[in-house]
Amino acid sequence: MATTQTHIRTQWDTLHRNGPFPIKQHLVTRLESNALMPSKFDRYNDAATEIRRLISDSQLQQHGFRPFGSRWSMSSIAHQKDRVHQNNLMHLDLPILPADLHAQTGYKAENLFFFQCGNTVREISQVLEAHGKSLKASGASNGQTIAGCISTGVHGSAWQEGAVQDYIVGLNLIIGPKPEDVVYLERHNKPALSDAFAAKIQARVIRNDNLFHAALVGLGSFGFIHGVVIEAEDRFLLHRYVRKIDKTMAEQLAVTMDFINSQFKITEEIDAQGNPLLPYHFKIFINPYTNDNQYVVEAMYKKTPYHTNYPDPLAGIEKSLYRDLIYLLIKISEKFPNSIPWFIKRLEKEILPEVDPAEEKIIGTLYEIFWDAPYQGPAFACSVGVDHKDSIKALNLLTKMTREEGPVPGIFAMRFVRQSTATLAFTRFPITCVIEIDGIIWKGTNNLISLESYGRRMVEVLKNNQIKFTSHWGKNLAWDFPGLIPYMYGDKAKQWKNYRNSLLSDEMAKLFSNDFLDITGLSLKEANIPPNLIVSLPSDSP
Numbered sequence: 001m002a003t004t005q006t007h008i009r010t011q012w013d014t015l016h017r018n019g020p021f022p023i024k025q026h027l028v029t030r031l032e033s034n035a036l037m038p039s040k041f042d043r044y045n046d047a048a049t050e051i052r053r054l055i056s057d058s059q060l061q062q063h064g065f066r067p068f069g070s071r072w073s074m075s076s077i078a079h080q081k082d083r084v085h086q087n088n089l090m091h092l093d094l095p096i097l098p099a100d101l102h103a104q105t106g107y108k109a110e111n112l113f114f115f116q117c118g119n120t121v122r123e124i125s126q127v128l129e130a131h132g133k134s135l136k137a138s139g140a141s142n143g144q145t146i147a148g149c150i151s152t153g154v155h156g157s158a159w160q161e162g163a164v165q166d167y168i169v170g171l172n173l174i175i176g177p178k179p180e181d182v183v184y185l186e187r188h189n190k191p192a193l194s195d196a197f198a199a200k201i202q203a204r205v206i207r208n209d210n211l212f213h214a215a216l217v218g219l220g221s222f223g224f225i226h227g228v229v230i231e232a233e234d235r236f237l238l239h240r241y242v243r244k245i246d247k248t249m250a251e252q253l254a255v256t257m258d259f260i261n262s263q264f265k266i267t268e269e270i271d272a273q274g275n276p277l278l279p280y281h282f283k284i285f286i287n288p289y290t291n292d293n294q295y296v297v298e299a300m301y302k303k304t305p306y307h308t309n310y311p312d313p314l315a316g317i318e319k320s321l322y323r324d325l326i327y328l329l330i331k332i333s334e335k336f337p338n339s340i341p342w343f344i345k346r347l348e349k350e351i352l353p354e355v356d357p358a359e360e361k362i363i364g365t366l367y368e369i370f371w372d373a374p375y376q377g378p379a380f381a382c383s384v385g386v387d388h389k390d391s392i393k394a395l396n397l398l399t400k401m402t403r404e405e406g407p408v409p410g411i412f413a414m415r416f417v418r419q420s421t422a423t424l425a426f427t428r429f430p431i432t433c434v435i436e437i438d439g440i441i442w443k444g445t446n447n448l449i450s451l452e453s454y455g456r457r458m459v460e461v462l463k464n465n466q467i468k469f470t471s472h473w474g475k476n477l478a479w480d481f482p483g484l485i486p487y488m489y490g491d492k493a494k495q496w497k498n499y500r501n502s503l504l505s506d507e508m509a510k511l512f513s514n515d516f517l518d519i520t521g522l523s524l525k526e527a528n529i530p531p532n533l534i535v536s537l538p539s540d541s542p
């Protein structure tokens with residue numbers, strides 16, 4: 001049987017030490033051994049029984065219960081003051097065979113994979129690799145769990161692909177202590193797996209597009225995500241280039257995303273007519289403290305079919321935003337804030353990806369290019385999502401505020417992501433430009449703005465200039481800013497709450513809430529919830 005160790009603790013923290021936060025219990029569940037329970041389905045169902053038991057026990061003690069993945073989120077979204085549950089040892093993958101498909105499915109069995117919640121992007125990529133497959137997109141590195149990724153909406157800069165939740169086609173949730181609280185959700189318009197498969201994981205099926213879209217980015221509050229079905233694709237290669245280009249050209253690309261008619265040309269990445277190809281990934285790096293008329297940009301082009309004849313890419317992609325050297329910078333800058341711009345300029349080479357004067361490219365799979373994040377120390381990250389058409393206006397406002405009211409020890413980047421169907425995805429614009437500032441946590445002083453005030457100023461500056469924006473749920477911001485969520489999501493927030501409160505009983509909605517949900521107002525139940533929100537619909541209904 002799966003077993004859970006209960007550690008009585010008073011504190012819990014994120015990987016990058018954005019806390020500490022108070023807790024009562026830290027739970028760790030381990031699966032039954034392979035030797036004693038050889039069937040993967042038996043081990044998976046046995047784990048579900050254990051999670052139901054933990055939910056029941058939390059309910060009896062009137063405790064909240066919150067699963068967490070790799071603790072990579074920097075907001076308090078993964079924290080619960082009573083009980084937190086560590087999922088990383090729950091990392092089975094279950095086979096999906098052609099016979100398991102729904103009769104009306106458009107998916108191919110060879111592309112569908114079932115992963116338990118605690119699998120990391122790295123583990124999933126290794127399983128897929130063994131089948132000659134790849135994820136469609138990931139974040140910049142690979143240590144997050146799959147359940148953690150979709151709960152906050154993790155993205156890269158695959159502007160035609162979308163974020164991680166966008167290739168999830170099925171969700172297995174545990175929404176309470178009873179056997180019937182194990183549910184399997186899919187879109188009714190795009191079903192994937194048969195009822196017989198759902199029976200193998202002892203789940204009640206609900207096919208309903210709107211419910212599925214609400215649960216996809218569930219903020220850890222839509223029940224326990226036990227497993228997900230992902231749609232993978234054939235393994236592909238990425239050709240990665242880093243260049244310095246004119247600021248005006250970079251800005252124009254950000255606002256138009258019109259690569260075909262632009263002057264941004266990589267010699268090898270053109271079509272037969274000599275026009276630029278569309279990159280798979282495009283990212284712009286901005287040092288807010290320099291007046292350079294050029295920006296460093298990173299572009300990647302997708303190549304199929306995959307072949308093995310390319311040099312080892314790992315040595316070339318070691319450069320990372322999270323460098324131990326920056327820690328030294330922070331220590332110095334806490335004492336001498338005016339030195340921050342000077343240091344960032346001096347350390348640019350360490351912080352930014354290397355521009356290769358020989359114009360060489362790095363070739364690798366998605367898994368090889370978006371590799372480990374080596375930095376484990378204190379860090380912050382603020383990421384706001386805006387319509388890419390507003391991206392330069394928003395960037396200019398934020399960098400101006402950073403220069404005038406900071407400086408703060410971080411550097412900006414812009415990534416671009418296709419619109420998500422998930423109700424609370426922060427990638428909600430037709431193409432969302434994610435403007436992010438990453439750096440190492442600093443302490444506010446009389447001379448130096450604090451991270452809390454900086455997050456508040458970001459909200460104020462964008463709001464005061466009538467820019468519609470969202471924020472990465474797992475990043476730092478003034479999440480308690482009055483009216484923030486209605487400003488960002490309008491009716492979508494109400495819709496999300498209504499689906500959540502229809503699927504979860506009142507008691508379970510409370511158990512799966514936390515401070516983050518309370519301060520954002522998302523734990524509040526709306527009056528007059530429409531009936532029948534969570535009925536299972538046939539695939540031909542609208």
Ligand SMILES: Cc1cc2nc3c(=O)[nH]c(=O)nc-3n(C[C@H](O)[C@H](O)[C@H](O)COP(=O)(O)OP(=O)(O)OC[C@H]3O[C@@H](n4cnc5c(N)ncnc54)[C@H](O)[C@@H]3O)c2cc1C
Pocket residue numbers: 015016066067068069070071072073074077078079087117138139140141143144145146147148149150151152153154155156219220221223224225226322373472473474475
């Ligand atoms: C080095 C680094 C690089 C990063 N790069 C990127 C990037 O490129 N792109 C990007 O978008 N973000 C990035 N982030 C942010 C990070 O990827 C996200 O915050 C992500 O959600 C963290 O995943 P996790 O597994 O650590 O989940 P956690 O942070 O542990 O949890 C996140 C949320 O998931 C919920 N959750 C976890 N497991 C379950 C479950 N089984 N059931 C229900 N809810 C669950 C938690 O309750 C919480 O609400 C980065 C962070 C770091 C530290």
